[in-house]
Amino acid sequence: MSNTSKTDVKSLTKTELFEFCDKLGLPRYRTDQIFQWLYQKGAASFDEMTNLSKDLRSKLSEATYISRIELAEQQKSKDGTIKFLFRLSDKDKDYKIEAVLIPDFFPDGAANRLTVCVSSQVGCVFGCAFCATGKMGFFRNLSHGEVVDQVQYINEVSLKEYDKKITNIVYMGMGEPLHNYKTVVNSAAIIADPLGIGLSPKRITVSTVGLTKQIKKLADDEESFNLAISLHAPSDEKRDKIMPINSSMNLESLEQAVRHYYRKTKRQLTYEYLLFDNFNDSKEDARNLANIVKWAPSKVNIIMYNNVAGVELHRAREERLDTFIKELSKNEVRATVRRSRGDDIDAGCGQLAIREGAPKGKTIAK
Ligand code: SF4
DSSP, X not given: OOGGXXXXXXXXXXXXXXXXXXXXXXXXXXXXXXXXXHHTSOOSSGGGOTTSOHHHHHHHHHHEEOOOOEEEEEEEOTTSOEXXXXXXXXXXXXXXXXXXXXXXXXXTSOEEEEEEEOOOEEEOSSOOTTOHHHHHOEEEEOOHHHHHHHHHHXXXXXXXXXXXXXXXXXXXXXXOGGGGHHHHHHHXXXXXXXXXXXXXGGGEEEEESOOHHXXXXXXXXXXXXXEEEEOOOSSHHHHHHHXXXXXXXXXXXXXXXXXXXXXXXXXXXXXXXXEBTTTSOSHHHHHHHHHHHTTSSEEEEEEEOOOOTTOSOOBOOHHHHHHHHHHHHHTTOEEEEEOOOOGGGTOSTTHHHHHTTOOOOBOOOO
């Protein structure tokens, strides 16, 4: 039987995999074994599943196949950041996605936090002005298997390079995660599963440009991973200029959704704020930002922008960053600064894929 008429076993959630195994008359522990091979050990074929009998392995490969992303390119920066370009398994397309391993080190040079930034879509429909992925347009959603593959692969690299497993995951790579809600929820469940990657949901963060319905749904569904709101501008006027989503979901509607989220979860809110030179980095911008975030316990991550070729916005200067931070702290806002990483390897999301010459997909940008 060709793969096209078979089920991709990694398109199934754990419950669906259990039902599938149950129909084959297999006991529960077989589901656990197969699940572990797929997501913890990254098995690319049933033959690798050596604790299953030969008969069972051939029965499984008659009915199903295992999809797997493949490494197309890997670059390591001087600062230890490693960027991965993966090829997806669509035979007739040349889809590629990116993921990044970002290490932090203790003073003695040993690895501390090892954060993986994963992609959730091929391209993105939202067309933010500062984003390389936004320039590609949208091609397709990733499956939960394709998201976990990125994490599983990079976890092995992390062990080899830094002698330590990954410690944190952020959904901040290519794509808007909440535009692919089901995949994000299903992949986060596998990442948190002890038979999957085994990372606590507290160490998983999903970022969004502000899809209001989905933010409310996350709270209603009681998902326990963290949420980060990509704000990037402190007024509708400025946000409209750089984020087309703001014309349909402005700051007021975003605040309503976030209030709903906070009422239900009582979790501290995290805002991401890319600091652009002479665009959103004045004292007044800092005061406006404080007014947006101060109503609930919150934290602002100021991100120093990785300049992207062809984009007019540029990284803010150090002295403006200092003034901005001081003004935030005067207004009692807790802020941390995330320095740009991997400058020497195109680590800004989408830069590798664009360089690889992806054609233009769907977009909502004007
Ligand atoms: S910043 Fe996020 S939502 Fe905006 S275009 Fe890039 S990937 Fe899409």
